[in-house]
Amino acid sequence: MSELLLPFRHLDHPNHRSRFRPNLRRFKSALSSPNFQNCSVFDKSMWLSKLKSLRWATVALAVLNLGSVALGGTLVVSASSGCGGGVLMGFVFVSAVSAVRIMSMIGIGIAQEATATTILNSPRESAAAVDAAIRHERRMKYKRWLWWTRFGFLITVLQFVGAMYLIFVILKYLSHDGKSNDCFSGPNMIGDGWKNLLVIFVILVWLLVIGQCLIGSDVLKWRSFYATHDNAWKTHYQEVFDHGIREFLCCLGRVKYLSALEEDEINSVARLLGDLVAYRASGTGHLELLAGLALLQRHKHSKNSDEDFTEAPESQIQEADLFHPFAEAAYTGPLLDFGRNPILFPCVWLYRQGVLTPWARHRRPILQGDNWWRGHAAAFLKYAKVSPEALLRGRVCQAKCEAAYFVVVLHHLRSVVIAVRGTETPEDLITDGLCRECTLSSEDLDGLISSDNVHPNVKESTISSFPHYGHSGIVEAARELFMEVDGRPCDNDGPQGATGFLSSLLGDGCECHGYNVRIVGHSLGGAIGSLLGIRLYNRYQTCMFMHMDPFHVWILL
Numbered sequence: 001m002s003e004l005l006l007p008f009r010h011l012d013h014p015n016h017r018s019r020f021r022p023n024l025r026r027f028k029s030a031l032s033s034p035n036f037q038n039c040s041v042f043d044k045s046m047w048l049s050k051l052k053s054l055r056w057a058t059v060a061l062a063v064l065n066l067g068s069v070a071l072g073g074t075l076v077v078s079a080s081s082g083c084g085g086g087v088l089m090g091f092v093f094v095s096a097v098s099a100v101r102i103m104s105m106i107g108i109g110i111a112q113e114a115t116a117t118t119i120l121n122s123p124r125e126s127a128a129a130v131d132a133a134i135r136h137e138r139r140m141k142y143k144r145w146l147w148w149t150r151f152g153f154l155i156t157v158l159q160f161v162g163a164m165y166l167i168f169v170i171l172k173y174l175s176h177d178g179k180s181n182d183c184f185s186g187p188n189m190i191g192d193g194w195k196n197l198l199v200i201f202v203i204l205v206w207l208l209v210i211g212q213c214l215i216g217s218d219v220l221k222w223r224s225f226y227a228t229h230d231n232a233w234k235t236h237y238q239e240v241f242d243h244g245i246r247e248f249l250c251c252l253g254r255v256k257y258l259s260a261l262e263e264d265e266i267n268s269v270a271r272l273l274g275d276l277v278a279y280r281a282s283g284t285g286h287l288e289l290l291a292g293l294a295l296l297q298r299h300k301h302s303k304n305s306d307e308d309f310t311e312a313p314e315s316q317i318q319e320a321d322l323f324h325p326f327a328e329a330a331y332t333g334p335l336l337d338f339g340r341n342p343i344l345f346p347c348v349w350l351y352r353q354g355v356l357t358p359w360a361r362h363r364r365p366i367l368q369g370d371n372w373w374r375g376h377a378a379a380f381l382k383y384a385k386v387s388p389e390a391l392l393r394g395r396v397c398q399a400k401c402e403a404a405y406f407v408v409v410l411h412h413l414r415s416v417v418i419a420v421r422g423t424e425t426p427e428d429l430i431t432d433g434l435c436r437e438c439t440l441s442s443e444d445l446d447g448l449i450s451s452d453n454v455h456p457n458v459k460e461s462t463i464s465s466f467p468h469y470g471h472s473g474i475v476e477a478a479r480e481l482f483m484e485v486d487g488r489p490c491d492n493d494g495p496q497g498a499t500g501f502l503s504s505l506l507g508d509g510c511e512c513h514g515y516n517v518r519i520v521g522h523s524l525g526g527a528i529g530s531l532l533g534i535r536l537y538n539r540y541q542t543c544m545f546m547h548m549d550p551f552h553v554w555i556l557l
Helices: 002-012 014-031 034-053 056-078 085-121 128-174 179-183 193-215 230-251 265-276 278-282 286-299 314-329 334-340 345-352 358-363 375-384 426-433 456-464 472-487 501-506 524-536
Strands: 391-395 405-410 415-420 437-440 468-471 516-522 543-548 553-556
Touching: 056 085, 056 193, 085 128, 085 193, 085 230, 128 193, 128 230, 230 265, 230 278, 230 426, 265 278, 265 426, 314 375, 314 405, 314 415, 314 516, 314 543, 334 345, 345 375, 375 391, 405 472, 415 501, 415 524, 426 472, 426 524, 437 472, 468 472, 472 501, 472 524, 516 524, 524 543
Parallel strands: 415 516, 516 543
Antiparallel strands: 391 405, 405 415, 437 468, 543 553
């Protein structure tokens, strides 16, 4: 010991003691200074807040994963050379996957904290360029968190595979009398101790798999960051819905939405859905909200919505039944056939699409967005049971807020039928999701305001109760459809004064002059068709709209 202290003996000299005494005083004063104490208190509080933000269920899973690593390592070390390679590989695989799972939990926690910090540091109001940069950074953070989450899910799947493989190998070894004892005959495995350890290990692995499926992948509590801040919760769920919708559309073949970074219709739908779940800011859970809504619905005493409507005449009901197949025929995709033939719908749909008769494509009308063999036209004609000459116009491939439609002329009924398709494609889902309120203009309600066939009380009530509101996606789709069927000048040589396609059919001296106009639709198509019918009613006094659903037929105008 004296040899170790020999180099420091010169410090005991009085001159050296006097030289180091001021430095020692400064060091002691620094330790007792308020700044140092505040820093230490700050560090303690920071680590305490980090510990409080951890989910206790996740901590328990981490402990179980550590136990799986320790038990698996013990079994590997204790196994003798007579143990088969399958058993050892099972132990090593499960232990290694548990270790990787712990690492993934650390990565998920770091990504969660970075994401939440980005949300909280985002300014409420900023310039457009700054807002775009912040949104891009926020989206990148969420992508990183999602990738870590999916990596954790992949590890859970591997743990499940390892658990199944472990049970299979153990049962195989235990089914052979005596051979299992050769595998575990080391000095640490006395008697049946190895069997008990093996059972505990298998149970532990299965608890890990089931627990991680039930608890989820989040490591930190989002509430520890967002607390009761409404804007933070809205932004959080907006990003969650934005990524979910884009990836869902990508799976349906709409890859363009996955790579879009600028604000688009998907962002609008995600923002709306984020606003809907802002109740999380008050600490309300999803199940609590659903229970409250169910209780409110049970105790709500409102009059029947059908009381304000009068029963249609028998002749109009029969006419609605006659035109109902056109509303169904507008579903030219596989959705209609899936509802009627859940098992054989691919064969039925391909048959209805005319895949077996491609040589007949030249006899079918050309529709906007149809495939090479004009299958959607064939599907509509086959279900509606009309000739190809009756289908004059249509559109089946559309963008957002654009409805698919078919225009059919029935000379024997002196009617022009406009069939508007309901929800069937991803673009229709986007139109459904754009459900913010939209102000209806006087042009949208032109049929109720300017038509001479509307009762004066209805006109007065419509004008005096402005403004009127509607579903923004449906209103925009109805406006676009009006421009498509009668708002733009017709492409062919129509009569003088014709402003659109319908005018070229129904105008004075035209092929269908004096015919009735019947607009039919189901679901989303019914809502779009109703607004289209209101707008066309001032131009065509014989216009009638029929909204079909499984329980009612709504006949308007």
